[in-house]
Amino acid sequence: MASGSLPAGIKWWSGGKSPYNVNYGKIMMWYFLVSDSFTFGAFLISYGSTRLGSDYWPDPNHVFNSFPFMGHANLPLAFVSLMTFILIFSSVTMVLAVHEGHKMNRKGVEKYMIMTIIGGLAFLSCQAWEWTHLLTGSHSVLVDGKVEHWATTITKNPFGPMVEHAGQLVATPGPQLFGGFFFFITGFHGFHVFSGLIINIIMYIKTRLGHFDQRGHYEMVEKAGLYWHFVDLVWVFVFLAFYLI
Amino acid sequence: MSSVASLHESELQHAGHDAQHEHHQQSFLTKYIFSQDHKTIAKQFLITGIIWAIVGALFSVLFRLQLGFPESSFPILEDILGKWAPGGKISPDFYYALVTMHGTILVFFVLTAGLSGTFANFLIPLQIGARDMASPFLNMLSYWFFFIGSIIMATSLFIQTGPASGGWTIYPPLSALSDAALGSVRGMDLWIISMAFFIISQLMGGLNYVSTVLNLRTKGMTMTRMPLTVWSLFFTAILGILSFPVLLSCVVLLFCDRNLGTSFYLSDIIIAGKVLPHEGGSPILFQHLFWFLGHPEVYIVVLPAMGLASEVISVNARKPIFGYVAMISSMLAIVALSLIVWAHHMFVSGMNPFLGAGFILFTLLIAVPSAIKVFNWLTTLWRGNIRFTPAMLFAIGFVSMFISGGLTGIFLGNAALDIQLHDTYFNIAHFHLVMGVAAFFSMFAGLYQWFPKMFGRFMNNTLGYIHFWITMVGAYLIFWPMHYSGLAGMPRRYYDYSNWESFKQFGGMNKFISIVVIIVFITQLMFVFNFFYSIWKGRKVREANPWDATTLEWTTPIRPGHGNWPGELPEVHRWPYDYSKDGKEFISQITPVGEEETGPHH
Amino acid sequence: MSSFEVPSQITIHHEPAPNTKRIWRAFWILSVVTLGELALGLSIYNIHKGPNPSEMMVLFFKGVICILTLAKGYYIAWVFMHMGDESKLFRRSIVVPLLLFIWFIIAFLHDGNAYREARDSNAGEFKVIKNDVPAAVLERGQKD
Ligand code: HEM
Ligand SMILES: [Cu+2]
Numbered sequence: 002m003a004s005g006s007l008p009a010g011i012k013w014w015s016g017g018k019s020p021y022n023v024n025y026g027k028i029m030m031w032y033f034l035v036s037d038s039f040t041f042g043a044f045l046i047s048y049g050s051t052r053l054g055s056d057y058w059p060d061p062n063h064v065f066n067s068f069p070f071m072g073h074a075n076l077p078l079a080f081v082s083l084m085t086f087i088l089i090f091s092s093v094t095m096v097l098a099v100h101e102g103h104k105m106n107r108k109g110v111e112k113y114m115i116m117t118i119i120g121g122l123a124f125l126s127c128q129a130w131e132w133t134h135l136l137t138g139s140h141s142v143l144v145d146g147k148v149e150h151w152a153t154t155i156t157k158n159p160f161g162p163m164v165e166h167a168g169q170l171v172a173t174p175g176p177q178l179f180g181g182f183f184f185f186i187t188g189f190h191g192f193h194v195f196s197g198l199i200i201n202i203i204m205y206i207k208t209r210l211g212h213f214d215q216r217g218h219y220e221m222v223e224k225a226g227l228y229w230h231f232v233d234l235v236w237v238f239v240f241l242a243f244y245l246i
Numbered sequence: 247m248s249s250v251a252s253l254h255e256s257e258l259q260h261a262g263h264d265a266q267h268e269h270h271q272q273s274f275l276t277k278y279i280f281s282q283d284h285k286t287i288a289k290q291f292l293i294t295g296i297i298w299a300i301v302g303a304l305f306s307v308l309f310r311l312q313l314g315f316p317e318s319s320f321p322i323l324e325d326i327l328g329k330w331a332p333g334g335k336i337s338p339d340f341y342y343a344l345v346t347m348h349g350t351i352l353v354f355f356v357l358t359a360g361l362s363g364t365f366a367n368f369l370i371p372l373q374i375g376a377r378d379m380a381s382p383f384l385n386m387l388s389y390w391f392f393f394i395g396s397i398i399m400a401t402s403l404f405i406q407t408g409p410a411s412g413g414w415t416i417y418p419p420l421s422a423l424s425d426a427a428l429g430s431v432r433g434m435d436l437w438i439i440s441m442a443f444f445i446i447s448q449l450m451g452g453l454n455y456v457s458t459v460l461n462l463r464t465k466g467m468t469m470t471r472m473p474l475t476v477w478s479l480f481f482t483a484i485l486g487i488l489s490f491p492v493l494l495s496c497v498v499l500l501f502c503d504r505n506l507g508t509s510f511y512l513s514d515i516i517i518a519g520k521v522l523p524h525e526g527g528s529p530i531l532f533q534h535l536f537w538f539l540g541h542p543e544v545y546i547v548v549l550p551a552m553g554l555a556s557e558v559i560s561v562n563a564r565k566p567i568f569g570y571v572a573m574i575s576s577m578l579a580i581v582a583l584s585l586i587v588w589a590h591h592m593f594v595s596g597m598n599p600f601l602g603a604g605f606i607l608f609t610l611l612i613a614v615p616s617a618i619k620v621f622n623w624l625t626t627l628w629r630g631n632i633r634f635t636p637a638m639l640f641a642i643g644f645v646s647m648f649i650s651g652g653l654t655g656i657f658l659g660n661a662a663l664d665i666q667l668h669d670t671y672f673n674i675a676h677f678h679l680v681m682g683v684a685a686f687f688s689m690f691a692g693l694y695q696w697f698p699k700m701f702g703r704f705m706n707n708t709l710g711y712i713h714f715w716i717t718m719v720g721a722y723l724i725f726w727p728m729h730y731s732g733l734a735g736m737p738r739r740y741y742d743y744s745n746w747e748s749f750k751q752f753g754g755m756n757k758f759i760s761i762v763v764i765i766v767f768i769t770q771l772m773f774v775f776n777f778f779y780s781i782w783k784g785r786k787v788r789e790a791n792p793w794d795a796t797t798l799e800w801t802t803p804i805r806p807g808h809g810n811w812p813g814e815l816p817e818v819h820r821w822p823y824d825y826s827k828d829g830k831e832f833i834s835q836i837t838p839v840g841e842e843e844t845g846p847h848h
Numbered sequence: 849m850s851s852f853e854v855p856s857q858i859t860i861h862h863e864p865a866p867n868t869k870r871i872w873r874a875f876w877i878l879s880v881v882t883l884g885e886l887a888l889g890l891s892i893y894n895i896h897k898g899p900n901p902s903e904m905m906v907l908f909f910k911g912v913i914c915i916l917t918l919a920k921g922y923y924i925a926w927v928f929m930h931m932g933d934e935s936k937l938f939r940r941s942i943v944v945p946l947l948l949f950i951w952f953i954i955a956f957l958h959d960g961n962a963y964r965e966a967r968d969s970n971a972g973e974f975k976v977i978k979n980d981v982p983a984a985v986l987e988r989g990q991k992d
Pocket of ligand 2: 591
């Protein structure tokens with residue numbers, strides 16, 4: 002793997018130049034991402050803390066086990082894996098766009114930007130489906146001795162411990178915060194995807210208008226790319242925290 | 247490479263000339279309001295900060311009236327405040343709103359935005375030899391986000407149920423439930439929204455400061471030739487970038503609890519006999535998240551103060567700062583440690599005591615770099631040829647306050663002692679001395695020192711001396727006695743202590759403190775008068791370098807335009823602390839090292 | 849507005865990478881690792897479903913998944929975000945602050961766990977409060 006090091010023989014820290022040989026815009030973007038990872042980190046760690054602080058936590062495999070058009074088939078992890086692949090693939094097309102940008106190939110950048118935008122849209126659609134599915138689902142729950150039908154919302158969770166009721170196993174209400182954290186964190190991530198999508202669309206338009214060719218470099222695309230990869234990076238951890246463990 | 251570099255050189259020169267020409271054609275709007283000049287933005291932060299400081303201090307006068315004179319009533323208060331002071335006596339709800347707003351305003355708006363916003367913007371480009379910030383546009387936005395946040399917070403003062411009233415630390419459940427307090431009805435929402443804008447402003451500012459310091463240092467300005475002011479502001483920005491986002495997470499979750507029915511911080515609560523549906527959250531989680539920012543925040547306040555004091559002390563003692571590298575490394579140590587000690591604020595919150603032991607260890611470690619800095623300031627002063635200007639007096643005052651307040655920190659850092667001392671007036675005394683007063687002193691020092699650069703005039707010295715002595719003596723008279731009442735267990739945040747037999751003995755002391763508060767407050771108004779009067783009527787600066795200082799800002803014209811240096815950017819040849827060297831009073835950073843010059847050369 | 853642009857301070861442009869082989873390799877690695885994670889995730893599911901789930905085994909699998917996720921993060925940052933091409937100090941200035949997460953995670957998770965233990969050890973008292981609200985509290989509520 003090419004490991005970056007700066008050309009020797011230059012005093013990089015002596016002033017008058019960037020010590021990292023990096024434009025200030027990119028430095029800002031990177032440090033912004035560090036900062037944003039603390040926002041996300043705080044959310045995910047709070048989720049972990051709450052989960053360890055609860056007596057009972059539902060197994061995610063029970064909650065997230067459906068797939069569009071598959072009816073009631075029990076397919077744990079399948080749909081979210083699809084979402085993960087979509088996002089990883091859109092990351093690949095993004096980095097390819099950046100690569101074409103380095104070569105000053107406008108047509109190439111356009112092609113890959115379009116693919117990235119489609120990937121982003123696909124991801125958001127999947128998320129919309131997943132949310133709708135949870136919010137409109139119906140699961141029997143034993144509440145005060147009566148069986149009710151609940152969906153998973155930010156304040157309700159129908160996946161609590163099982164108890165016997167009238168000769169049958171029925172779930173009791175689960176931890177409220179399951180939905181609270183799930184919708185909040187995936188929503189916050191989705192908001193990042195959405196804003197990344199807007200940025201990418203702007204980049205696409207600017208590419209088409211030839212702005213970057215005039216400028217002589219595609220650094221803006223690179224910065225948008227950093228943001229987009231970050232969104233992917235965060236998803237890897239959301240995937241870990243909510244679905245895998 | 248060289249061709250690229252020289253291209254920049256000419257670009258820069260060109261830019262400098264342009265800046266001078268354009269100077270005359272700007273409209274009022276672009277020059278003073280939506281300015282992208284870092285110097286103007288600094289003044290915007292400063293003046294907004296001053297306005298907030300007056301408001302915040304006025305609030306403290308109001309609640310001190312209640313604390314000092316719990317039995318009296320002041321009819322004029324009812325005329326001004328209406329229903330908040332029925333019969334001329336501040337109502338309990340309003341008392342809590344005042345305390346909360348006092349803390350919020352002073353910690354965030356004055357000592358964070360007002361202090362580092364002002365000096366980072368003003369000093370970083372000038373002292374590293376840059377024409378402006380890396381991104382002047384983001385810099386402008388940073389101010390305007392702060393402005394919007396300010397307006398929202400100010401609005402919350404006027405709504406019917408009043409502003410947030412759960413303390414500046416806004417602990418839930420008090421802050422999360424609108425039934426819990428008047429301020430939690432709507433004021434708390436506005437507090438959160440305002441703070442969200444503030445955090446964004448801080449991030450934009452911080453990212454800008456960091457990339458400016460990294461990328462825009464002029465030729466020859468290596469990192470170890472930067473003045474300590476720049477170092478401290480650089481570290482402050484890093485702390486802000488790493489900790490403010492966590493406050494954002496923290497308050498956003500609180501916002502959901504308040505408005506969407508989630509229970510991140512809530513569980514098992516009964517209000518007025520009604521069991522609330524919230525279940526499963528933990529208020530301790532909130533405290534962890536809050537103090538993850540909260541503790542670094544206190545260093546965000548005090549680091550710039552340290553930097554300003556270091557610079558002012560060295561210039562006015564006519565001596566190189568003692569232990570330049572030690573100063574930087576201790577600041578670095580403080581940055582690192584301050585990010586891992588947050589839970590020392592939570593020893594008695596129900597946090598796990600074994601975990602607390604870890605936090606005690608880290609907390610007490612902070613005393614080491616803090617002590618290094620103190621000794622370095624004292625050694626710099628030692629046998630210096632001291633010029634007792636108002637700036638210097640305030641810088642020395644800073645050191646004094648920092649010592650007095652820092653020592654009590656070591657008491658508080660021990661969980662065993664903190665069980666007695668937590669949330670008492672001992673705590674109040676600790677953080678007001680070490681953070682509140684100390685940071686203000688440094689800010690005053692910085693203002694007296696750099697006022698000539700900001701406005702091309704001097705502030706009035708006599709008023710400056712009066713300001714210093716009354717504030718210095720007053721601050722100790724206000725906060726020193728609080729140690730005793732705190733040790734006796736007098737809790738903070740009570741509306742009226744006269745109902746407790748054990749606190750009656752402090753009635754006279756409370757009255758005394760309140761009287762001093764009023765005197766000190768009036769003295770600060772005098773400072774504000776001096777400030778604004780001097781902007782227009784002060785003695786004019788006639789020479790470019792009135793303090794005989796070595797740093798780059800004094801190589802600019804007396805009133806630099808946008809772009810700072812009319813011609814080429816200066817080149818730097820030495821560190822900023824060559825005072826009293828080789829028989830010379832001072833040697834500017836732009837003077838090349840002479841043949842005969844004695845070492846060491848930095 | 850200002851009439852000059854603050855210079856961008858690039859002194860040397862990065863050489864564009866010769867080809868996209870590296871990118872595709874990273875993509876395949878990411879995919880395989882994700883599939884591995886899925887396999888482990890599903891085995892956790894099956895362990896839970898089985899007759900006597902071994903908590904140790906589950907914990908072990910979860911640990912492996914966490915390490916695999918970190919590896920994914922590394923590839924995304926190093927290859928896709930070109931972090932591997934940046935200078936060493938720049939890389940460190942980004943990675944070192946992230947080490948803060950170690951203590952951040954330990955402290956929060958430890959305390960969350962301790963919260964549950966403390967609560968459960970007082971479980972009896974807790975129930976009383978929840979199920980029948982003390983009469984005094986109720987009375988005050990009605991008066992208000
Ligand atoms: C020698 C180093 C220090 C140590 C060991 C220390 C320790 C502590 C401890 C343990 C507390 C919690 C007290 C309690 O709530 O019971 C505390 C409170 C506080 N400290 Fe320090 N401190 C130190 C220096 C500082 C500095 C330099 C600042 C600010 C610049 C500062 C600002 C504060 C503030 C604002 C609070 C109170 C927050 C509140 O409860 O409202 N401390 N300190
Ligand atoms: Cu602290």
